[in-house]
Amino acid sequence: MSAIDKINERCFDLYEDLHFNAAREWKDAKPGRKVVGYMPIYVPREIIHAAGMLPLGILGGGDQLEVIHGDAYYQSYICRIPRSTIELGVSGRLNFVDGMLFPSICDVIRNLSGMWKLMFPDVYVHYFDVPQNYIDDIGGNYYRNELQELREGLEELGGRKIDDAALTHSIGVYNDNRRLVRQVYDFRAKQPWKAPAAEAYLLMRAGLVLPVEEHSHMIRDWLKEAENRDMPVRDNCRVVVTGLFCEQPPLNLIKSIELSGCYVVDDDLLLVTRWLIDDVPTDGEPLNNLSLAFLHHSEETSAKYVPTLAEKGQHLVRAVKNRGAEGVIFASPSFCDPALLDRPMLQHVLTAANIPYIAFKFAENSGQMQPIREQAGTFADSIKLWSEA
Numbered sequence: 001m002s003a004i005d006k007i008n009e010r011c012f013d014l015y016e017d018l019h020f021n022a023a024r025e026w027k028d029a030k031p032g033r034k035v036v037g038y039m040p041i042y043v044p045r046e047i048i049h050a051a052g053m054l055p056l057g058i059l060g061g062g063d064q065l066e067v068i069h070g071d072a073y074y075q076s077y078i079c080r081i082p083r084s085t086i087e088l089g090v091s092g093r094l095n096f097v098d099g100m101l102f103p104s105i106c107d108v109i110r111n112l113s114g115m116w117k118l119m120f121p122d123v124y125v126h127y128f129d130v131p132q133n134y135i136d137d138i139g140g141n142y143y144r145n146e147l148q149e150l151r152e153g154l155e156e157l158g159g160r161k162i163d164d165a166a167l168t169h170s171i172g173v174y175n176d177n178r179r180l181v182r183q184v185y186d187f188r189a190k191q192p193w194k195a196p197a198a199e200a201y202l203l204m205r206a207g208l209v210l211p212v213e214e215h216s217h218m219i220r221d222w223l224k225e226a227e228n229r230d231m232p233v234r235d236n237c238r239v240v241v242t243g244l245f246c247e248q249p250p251l252n253l254i255k256s257i258e259l260s261g262c263y264v265v266d267d268d269l270l271l272v273t274r275w276l277i278d279d280v281p282t283d284g285e286p287l288n289n290l291s292l293a294f295l296h297h298s299e300e301t302s303a304k305y306v307p308t309l310a311e312k313g314q315h316l317v318r319a320v321k322n323r324g325a326e327g328v329i330f331a332s333p334s335f336c337d338p339a340l341l342d343r344p345m346l347q348h349v350l351t352a353a354n355i356p357y358i359a360f361k362f363a364e365n366s367g368q369m370q371p372i373r374e375q376a377g378t379f380a381d382s383i384k385l386w387s388e389a
């Protein structure tokens, strides 16, 4: 087996493991270690890392987990991720997790944080809010206080102080990881045939369960191997895929988009890996640096409040331009308010910019890919016909 196949196999094993054995092993390797889970979108993993704990991304149950108990806690007309996350909890798969963070994104996640508190009273549970105002003295101060509250909560959980030096060190470690993640995205945009969408996704996803240093090492190795490999160049069109920032699509859906003739050259999957788009400064007060980075150097997506209407959706137009994409695929979880409420506004912006798009919905356990392949395949064909006209 080639070196890159071994990396891909490891990533796939981590993806499939709903008992989180890698995180369990990390915890068991030294007495006193703690694991802090977080739901998709964004949490400042630097603070968890500085506390000496492992940040662990909890991304629902995917298409492998049968939801037996979780359905009883939620009505049927909401997305699936809260139900499968409850299933992970009540089935004991998360019984080694010492804390859970629920980042601000929607009412479903907010409610889930309250339910988690009731269901797992011994676990440190924190609803992590983010600013909706980007003025330094207002939203910045508010967010700085949120970061401090999280810091104090983790200090209590870990029984030790988190000093500024540790925070600054962790910021540097995550800067390194973000740089590597950006390299993967840049590499894929340049040579997408050498970075299949599902492979790049699994590589990123491994970073949500492994210690960050190990993940950075893994990306370096993967990039070295991917650059040198020989892969056939297909006559695919280039697309940006958006709307997948919370509940995860089945792996087959990501593969289907590519198999139907679309190279994915950008996406909003696993945003926590690149929410901050520049290095966070490592001089000065670390929480202030994290706060200002969120305010002024963070990814514009449907998961983030955009204060000016003129700016709404421009991140997609920029992504299309910067990545040399020819169209956009909106793929959103069924009943996902943040993604589906934004979609008409984003489609309006794309229409004005003369960028073609299609849209469909999915659930993390969707099994039938044929309609998606047909829709994405027809989209790819129409783009090729257009561009040749």
Ligand code: SF4
Pocket: 079, 080, 081, 082, 105, 106, 107, 108, 109, 246, 247, 333, 335, 336, 337, 338, 339
């Ligand atoms: S998929 Fe959408 S609606 Fe469901 S929890 Fe995530 S952000 Fe909220």
